[in-house]
Amino acid sequence: MTVLQGRLADRDAWSAVGECPVEKTMALLGTKTAMLIMREAYYGTTRFDDFWRRIGVTKAAAAARLSELVDAGLLERRPYREPGQRSRDEYVLTAAGEDFMPVVWAMFEWGRRHLPNRTPLRLAHADCGAEASVEIRCEKGHRVPPDELVVRTVRS
Amino acid sequence: MTVLQGRLADRDAWSAVGECPVEKTMALLGTKTAMLIMREAYYGTTRFDDFWRRIGVTKAAAAARLSELVDAGLLERRPYREPGQRSRDEYVLTAAGEDFMPVVWAMFEWGRRHLPNRTPLRLAHADCGAEASVEIRCEKGHRVPPDELVVRTVRS
DNA sequence: CTGTATCCTAGTTGATACTG
């Protein structure tokens, strides 16, 4: 499958190189609740009450994860005011939060295809109506199959 | 951002529709160790001893996660024999395991871009040498930006 | 090299009650 290329002879040294971004990302977002909050945000949810009820977790869990996601810069608290109500906060996606979409939708697609379920939900491209999914592509636009993907080092 | 389309008037019902694949995927693979095992498998690791040492977890944790990944069908135990040694098992990727690549590499790319780190590692397309990343595309080949992605229901 | 067994700690979550 994937082949490692670069200057490091000792494969064991790779894991230490700069500390893996996968590991750091999991440390930050590797909980069921955080991932589902992001899914909800992509669905368009912004209010606290909608988050915890739609996800099906307790308010305590939702509040803890929401705060972490705000601190991590994926969501932003933005004040809003319903007519006749006091000002409250809603949680809106930041650019970094939108950039996280491939992770969530890649999980969605993998689960949809490889786990038993009957979800009628599909990703689609609004502009042309075709179904969408998550793929690995190179800068030249080629689709990159597993056996053509390599991990290599770049010199700083 | 993402807009929900379909026949369901009540947004609260969406989360219940078929049970979300993201949630199921997280239940199965939502641990740091499982995700790093998949990363290692993509790096080309197949031996038990390499897995736990390169990932930096205990043998107990690695063994538990490896068994789960085998049960879930992402990895397969395959007997091999070193000359003069008894037969042992190695862990090799299945088709379902390869399909999981977009999840791991999407995390890799997000972490690399949005978390402080100096990893010199980059994904690349072996055939043409260009850098690679994970993107959302529709069947017609259009790149789908966040605001053009929708989730809709299909009738069974 | 490829694990298993045991004990212990830390983090996530559920349940429930309370506040503005």
Place this chain on the structure above:
DNA sequence: CAGTATCAACTAGGATACAG
């Protein structure tokens, strides 16, 4: 509606020892 505060349950993971 939008949280906070507690407490208890479960699980992942580290440390260590042992085994084929």
